Amino acid sequence: MSVEDEIANIEKEIRDTPYNKATSHHVGKLKAKIARLREDLQKKASAKSGGEGYGVRKSGNATVTLVGFPSVGKSTLLNRLTGANSEIGAYEFTTLDVIPGVMEHKGASIQILDVPGLVRGAASGRGRGKQVIAVVRNSDLVVFMLDVFQTEHFEVLKNELYDAGIRLGQHPPDVVIKRKDRGGITVSSTLDLDLSEDLIKAILDDYKINNAHVLIRDDIDVDQLIDVVMGNRVYIPDVTVINKVDLADENTLPKVREKFPDSLLISANKGTHLEEVKDMIFNSLDFIRIYLKPRGEAADMEEPLIIRIRSTVGDVCDHLHRDFRDKFRYAYVWGESAKHPGQRAGLEHVLEDEDILTVIIQT
Secondary structure (H helix, E strand, O other), rough: OOOOHHHHHHHHHHHHEEEEOOOOOHHHHHHHHHHHHHHHHHHHHHHHHHOOOOOOOOOOOOEEEEEEEOOOOHHHHHHHHHHHOOOOOOOOOOOOOEEEEEEOOOOOOEEEEEOOOOOOHHHHHHHHHHHHHHHHHHHOOEEEEEEOOOOOOHHHHHHHHOOEEEEOOOOOOOOOEOOOOOOEEEEEOOOOOOOOOOHHHHHHHHHHOOOOOEEEEOOOHHHHHHHHHHHOOEEEEEEHHHHEEEEEEEHHHHHHHOOOOOOOEOOOOEEEOOHHHHHHHHHHEEEEEEEEEEOOOOOOOOOOOEOOOEEEEHHHHHHOOOOHHEEEEEEEOOOOOOOOOOOOOOOOOEOOOOEEEEEEOOO
């Protein structure tokens, strides 16, 4: 039996098993097994591809990837937003490489990547899916692009990314697994859990974790626990745009709006609602503003530095100059992140929106 067949059989068994307290232990172990098998499948696909991938250097304040089936209009949207020169054609798989572009919006420089269209089976390597997914994993935001006449592709795309370990619109569960040399598995939590301690121990045992302390601060489910144990999941926000609305009739559009109430309906070809797309991307990236203050001078309150939320002083140094981190001595911070005005801070200090920052380097 192939790995794919084994996964399909286990998925069927999960679907056919009524989920309740009595069956939760069995279903949980089946899900853990599927996760291991998918991991093996992806490793084989990576080995088969010979390690060939897309080399894309991140630039700007954030990186956004356009994800969709072939011929949904990603290249047209990229060209409209950034002025990039991604080839456009009325046939599938026009884009055979990653095409980068840069969108300037509200003071932020946002890298947007047009990748080859994802298809069913991409997580297992079909259609250069492994290389495309590797680019997606390194993104700060995923923009799903759908054809207004084929919105059923949305679930296929989300499932492929999920199978590849990409968790969209989620935060990492607040769970810490600290391995020990002896003593077995101990579980503690700050809230009542639906998961039984026996199931938690059984899943850890499946992954050869026999001695550890597990601290849980979130009301997690089995899938989230497996994600923590696997340790290779990435958590990325996502938004959805639905293209070619200029071709849809008055009966199609209300159904699409009802099914995707938070999406933007656009026409990349006609340029419809492109400013709204720019705003949606900007607002989804959780930018903050940092005002730089040269030593002994007033802060520049006119042109803030745009960085991502939870960025550190070190991240600002990396943005300002490639040598600043190595030459860094200390920083002064004013604002919400400072305990007092002009607090002296190091590279790991996490900044807040509208902080004022002075960086002192060796000269």
